Amino acid sequence: MLALKPDLRLYGSVNHPLISGRAQIEYGTVYFQKKEFTVKKGVFDFINPYKIEPAIDVQSQIKIREWAVFLNISGTPDNLKFTLSSDPWETQENILSLLITGRTTQELISEEDGLSRSSTKILADILAETAQKQIKDATGLDVVELEYEEATDAEASDEVKVTMGKALSQRVTVKYGMQTKNARVIQQVITEYKLLENLLINAFQDTEGHYGGGLQFRLEFR
DSSP: OEEEEEEEEEEEOSSSEEEEEEEEEEEEEEEETTEEEEEEEEEEEEOOSSSOOOEEEEEEEEEETTEEEEEEEEEETTEEEEEEEEESOOOHHHHHHHHHHSSOHHHHHHHTTTOSOOHHHHHHHHHHHHHHHHHHHHHOOSEEEEEEEOOSSTTSOOEEEEEEEEESSSSEEEEEEEEEETTEEEEEEEEEEESSSSEEEEEEEETTSOEEEEEEEOOOOO
16 A cells, blocks of 8 residues: 655546656555565656656565565566665575565574575475465465475576366366476376375376376375
């Protein structure tokens, strides 16, 4: 929500109205990563002589523990740029981690007893877990899996895997997967059939010409 103080001029024709001038933000809030930032200052400048397209410049802030996190939004509505910074200074990874979890990536590593996962991998997993739930809620899909694996050597590239699926019945589930591997994009279709409560049979085929199947025994603990 933004409260604006406009100083605008309407001109042009009925069929092609235009606006010039500036609307200054007096106060308001913006949301990013489900966090509410307080706007410190901002303007909407209508300077495009061909269409109604404001140039936006908004500076906002939120306090997370001892950090002041700043979010600057600039550009036009079709090409907005979001810039994060903090005081005390932190990397972009740490700022995102603070916004999502309230902790830095170093603190998350410490909580895992110093396991060898990198801060990038930890943050990617956190973002994936958050996005998976949001996509499920928005689309009604039964399966949404986002995976990120860092390259193990300099010649390899990071791998990203996305899998989405829908249960067609109590026994049949169809999944579609897309994976980046060694700079290639591989697509895969998987069909799962539940033989018994904990026993699945699946068949797959991908765009590399591979196909196959298997049996899977699954136990879930809560």
